[in-house]
Amino acid sequence: MQQALPAPLAGSAVHPIPGVKVFKEWDGEDGVTGKRADVTSSIANTVQALLSILIRELRGHPDALAVFQMMILQGQIHWQAYASFLSNTRNVSFKQCEDEKEAWLYPCEVGKGVFEEALKVRRVGGERSSTEKHTLQDAARMMWGALRCYQLMETYVLCGFQGHPQLAGYSIGHLFRNRVTPKHIEVVKTKVSSI
Amino acid sequence: VDKLGKVESDLALLNTVRDQDELENIKHEVLSQVADNKKQTGNTFETLKTRSVGPMAKFYGEAMSVKGTIFERLGAVEVAVTETSDDGNLFGAISYMGGLTSNGEFGSPRQTQALEKRMAEIEHKKLELTTKLETLKEHRASAVANKIDLTPQDAKVDGLLARLSLLEVQDGDAIRVGTYTFTNVVDCEAFLSAKVSSNVLSAYCYDMVSLVYRVSNNGDAVSTEQILQRDYMAHKGGLPTWDLRTSTRQCSRHCRLRWQARLCILFLE
Numbered sequence: 001m002q003q004a005l006p007a008p009l010a011g012s013a014v015h016p017i018p019g020v021k022v023f024k025e026w027d028g029e030d031g032v033t034g035k036r037a038d039v040t041s042s043i044a045n046t047v048q049a050l051l052s053i054l055i056r057e058l059r060g061h062p063d064a065l066a067v068f069q070m071m072i073l074q075g076q077i078h079w080q081a082y083a084s085f086l087s088n089t090r091n092v093s094f095k096q097c098e099d100e101k102e103a104w105l106y107p108c109e110v111g112k113g114v115f116e117e118a119l120k121v122r123r124v125g126g127e128r129s130s131t132e133k134h135t136l137q138d139a140a141r142m143m144w145g146a147l148r149c150y151q152l153m154e155t156y157v158l159c160g161f162q163g164h165p166q167l168a169g170y171s172i173g174h175l176f177r178n179r180v181t182p183k184h185i186e187v188v189k190t191k192v193s194s195i
Numbered sequence: 196v197d198k199l200g201k202v203e204s205d206l207a208l209l210n211t212v213r214d215q216d217e218l219e220n221i222k223h224e225v226l227s228q229v230a231d232n233k234k235q236t237g238n239t240f241e242t243l244k245t246r247s248v249g250p251m252a253k254f255y256g257e258a259m260s261v262k263g264t265i266f267e268r269l270g271a272v273e274v275a276v277t278e279t280s281d282d283g284n285l286f287g288a289i290s291y292m293g294g295l296t297s298n299g300e301f302g303s304p305r306q307t308q309a310l311e312k313r314m315a316e317i318e319h320k321k322l323e324l325t326t327k328l329e330t331l332k333e334h335r336a337s338a339v340a341n342k343i344d345l346t347p348q349d350a351k352v353d354g355l356l357a358r359l360s361l362l363e364v365q366d367g368d369a370i371r372v373g374t375y376t377f378t379n380v381v382d383c384e385a386f387l388s389a390k391v392s393s394n395v396l397s398a399y400c401y402d403m404v405s406l407v408y409r410v411s412n413n414g415d416a417v418s419t420e421q422i423l424q425r426d427y428m429a430h431k432g433g434l435p436t437w438d439l440r441t442s443t444r445q446c447s448r449h450c451r452l453r454w455q456a457r458l459c460i461l462f463l464e
Contacts, residue, residue, distance in 0.1 A: 006407040042410040054399050057392075064390040067372050068399040078403035118404050124380070139396035140384035147377055149402040151370045 004115040008039050016108035023104040027087045036083045047076045071150055078153040085161045086111050102178050106171070110162050113170035114153075121148035428461065 011018025020026040020035050028034040050072055058065040086107045094103035125145025129135050156164050162171050257271075370377045377383055387396055 006404060006410070008407065008410045039407065039410050043406045046406060046409045050399065050401065057395050057398070061390055061392060061395075063375070064386075064395075067375055067386075067390075068401075070373050072399065072401045072406070075401050075403040075406045079406060082403065115404065118402075122402070122404060134396065136384060136387060136396065137380075139387050139400075140380050143383040143387060143400040144377070144380045146400040146402040146405065147370045147372065147383065149404055150372070153403050 004119045005112070006115075008035060009115075016105065016112040020108075023090055023100070026104075027090075036087065040080065040083060043076055043079055047072055071146065074150060074154070078150075078157060081157045082111070082114065082153075082161070089162065097179070105178065106174050109170050109174040110167050113167045114156060114161065117166050118149050118152060121145065121152050124148070428458065 005017065005019070007019075009017050009019040011021075013021055015021045024034070026034050027036045031037060051069060054065060054068055054072070058068070089107035089110070090104050093106045094100065097103055122145040125142040127138070127141055129137050156167070161167055375386065377386070
């Protein structure tokens with residue numbers, strides 16, 4: 001809860017998502033290769049393991065079990081929606097601009113925005129009341145951070161990510177930088193002055 | 196002189212009789228009345244025989260026929276006297292009519308039992324009626340409430356309510372997971388305190404980002420067995436469940452280093 005991009009997607013390169021600089025690294029389009037398939041598979045294994053541990057640890061606590069199970073399973077669904085958004089949007093962009101690099105850059109800008117916005121709501125979970133002990137208050141803050149991220153992702157998925165007002169700035173900024181030429185700006189200026 | 200006086204008396208009596216036929220009629224009336232009295236007396240005796248003397252004689256015979264000592268016979272008589280009966284037992288019949296009780300008070304045991312039975316029936320009926328009345332009252336109340344609920348609201352109010360509920364969901368103030376609604380950190384604290392054991396706490400509060408953090412750095416898929424093995428080793432090392440998430444970079448650097456150090460000590464051992 002201290003940094004935006006998680007390890008598989010993070011990196012040192014200058015790119016919105018440095019872990020996958022080109023589309024081929026992200027999606028081999030065969031359903032097997034690429035970071036998308038690896039991360040999805042790893043998350044599926046993690047979820048399976050977590051659920052089995054959860055059932056063991058929370059025996060006798062059905063309410064907590066139901067809430068945590070739902071959060072974990074919804075988290076997996078959110079990832080699948082996020083991954084699909086990146087691939088689908090890249091394909092749509094590629095058809096529009098026919099530029100390999102720019103077509104992948106656009107969903108990555110929005111995708112990075114998703115993690116940055118998530119960090120804003122999750123940051124509360126990183127606060128600690130003690131370095132030696134994990135208190136109930138710390139646990140509550142972590143849960144609140146996770147719940148806020150859960151809620152945020154629900155709304156993002158519902159709006160198809162790029163349709164959400166919070167992510168509009170990321171997509172508009174990218175489009176303005178990459179799709180709008182000086183000629184377009186001059187045309188707009190002319191129209192505004194005529195009005 | 197005496198004879199003369201008697202003759203004068205008879206003559207005076209004869210002088211009072213006006214008609215011979217009237218005398219005959221009076222004689223017949225007197226005779227018929229005597230016959231009626233005789234018949235009535237016979238009936239009375241018959242009744243006395245069947246209703247009183249007969250049962251008493253029967254009871255006496257039964258009481259005296261009991262073999263045994265005088266005390267046993269007295270015991271039999273006592274039982275017969277206190278027994279409640281309306282057929283054959285004279286004392287029982289008297290007792291049934293309320294004239295004789297075991298303790299000398301008014302009202303026989305049977306009469307008391309009958310009264311108790313009647314009272315129980317009345318109480319039961321009262322309870323039924325009270326229940327019915329309450330049910331009717333409730334129905335009346337609910338009918339009114341239904342009418343209030345069905346009162347058509349202003350369309351503007353409906354729209355405002357819809358927008359309000361939408362805003363409540365959108366602004367993140369109320370997060371609903373299953374049947375639970377969380378509005379702030381305090382709600383989470385109350386939930387963890389009440390529903391989760393102390394050794395687990397927030398160890399399983401995962402969201403999408405947390406799940407991605409659990410993926411290895413190079414993105415390679417980690418098998419379920421590896422995850423379970425790591426969890427087992429952590430447990431063996433004495434780490435509480437809530438500390439397991441340190442491997443996902445959720446905790447501070449200090450906690451992560453502490454966890455790694457404990458694992459190293461475990462492996463060295």
